[in-house]
Amino acid sequence: MSHVVTQTTTVESPIEFGRQLLTLEQVVAVAKGAKVKLCDDADYQEYIQKGARFIDSLLHEEGVVYGVTTGYGDSCTVNVSLDLVHELPLHLSRFHGCGLGEVLSVMQARAVMACRLNSLAIGKSGVTYELLKRIQTLLNLNIVPVIPEEGSVGASGDLTPLSYLAAVLVGEREVIYQGERRATKEVYHELNITPHVLRPKEGLALMNGTAVMTALACLAFDRAQYLARLASRITAMASLTLKGNSNHFDDILFAAKPHPGQNQIATWIREDLNHHVHPRNSDRLQDRYSIRCAPHIIGVLQDALPFMRQFIETEVNSANDNPIVDAEGEHILHGGHFYGGHIAFAMDSLKNIVANIADLIDRQMALVMDPKFNNGLPANLSGSTGPRRAINHGFKAVQIGVSAWTAEALKHTMPASVFSRSTECHNQDKVSMGTIAARDCMRVLQLTEQVAAAALLAMTQGIDLRITQNELDEASLTPSLATTLAQVRADFEPLVEDRPLEAVLRQTVAKIQAGEWEVCR
Structure with a gap:
């Protein structure tokens, strides 16, 4: 067979x-x-x-x-x-x-x-x-x-x-x-x-x-794969919001460091930015790392996906109980195929990479909120003007929430697999902790998707403010980025007067988890 x-x-x-x-x-x-x-x-x-x-x-x-x-x-x-x-x-x-x-x-x-x-x-x-x-x-x-x-x-x-x-x-x-x-x-x-x-x-x-840890790993992989594309789109939006330098994503530059996944991320960001129309929008020669190094951060995930797929799909297609029954050769083979070490390693690795993406987007959010760093946008991306500006706070609390979600995601990156316990009268004296690693990874994904949802709203607001201030021509936007903006705008009215954003944040997270944002090229 x-x-x-x-x-x-x-x-x-x-x-x-x-x-x-x-x-x-x-x-x-x-x-x-x-x-x-x-x-x-x-x-x-x-x-x-x-x-x-x-x-x-x-x-x-x-x-x-x-x-x-x-x-x-x-x-x-x-x-x-x-x-x-x-x-x-x-x-x-x-x-x-x-x-x-x-x-x-x-x-x-x-x-x-x-x-x-x-x-x-x-x-x-x-x-x-x-x-x-x-x-x-x-x-x-x-x-x-x-x-x-x-x-x-x-x-x-x-x-x-x-x-x-x-x-x-x-x-x-x-x-x-x-x-x-x-x-x-x-x-x-x-x-x-x-x-x-x-x-x-x-x-x-x-x-x-190993069916539980492997099942969760399949779902985690699927969400992480989508997140790599979404984080690339958010980075392009952040670059436009900050009047960033798209030369940071140039194909000649990335040919000099040819990690294929990293180069794919740079390509996606470059194509989103309409690189040849407005390669450099500000006087800053080098953008801060959370923009300039985004392909190097998201690219780690993109480059790790193939080996993680191999680990997960091999486990899916394995007989992983004990003993193994070889009916044709009439053997009963006692072993340890129930051990989830490969899934544990993949999930411990994946949660680390995903949490780093939460941290990346958190840093991007911090830049666009702060008038010391956002190249002329209002504090907290508030759309309020005139006398009412003093009582409106834009995305101030959302940015605090992003920081909280990111911190929690980072806290979950401690590898579960190194906390093996000796159990069951020391028969199970070295165990994988693969299911705990997979559950940790799912939690990190949830938190990172929440960070991404906040960023989608904030960067849309930032780009809209640039358009309002006549610093960006909407007609110059690439079709891919224009599509994302249109999708966000359909759910999110510009934030002028303070209002609760929980409902739209939850809706945006749900759409991320359903893969509804058109970020796949």
């Missing part, structure tokens, strides 16, 4: 599992509601069933298989009699029902289900085809487990959060269905769904893996 084909899909067609490599984008698509289709070829079904039958044969021969005829973790020395073997998976799911904290969103939980389904569909976990079909059914009916986000150390995989998927499969705990949080058994009764009975190894196969 070889997984060598990378599939493509349309919005309308279901995403196939079982024979193809799954892309990061396809995990995101399932998270956002795409239907799924498990391969139903007879030879594929037989391939999956062969693993389950091999487990049965070992039971018949009274072989010793970790997690099948033994206890779990440090309890692997405890033998389980054959008359209790079939109860063992249910006990595994139940004693791990101790998750706390906020629950994953429906989108995040669907991504978890997609990652777990794909890993099991590789056929090295000893599960039945019926189990795979049941996960497909839940996804296509949009019956989503309620999964608390806290409780995993990232090895032996995401045991506690994934126990909530296992529990739902057997009809226990709670689900989100049609926007409501309900008891699983009630939803099953309403839809005439029979709870799945976990066979030997199936509880362990469902829970002993």
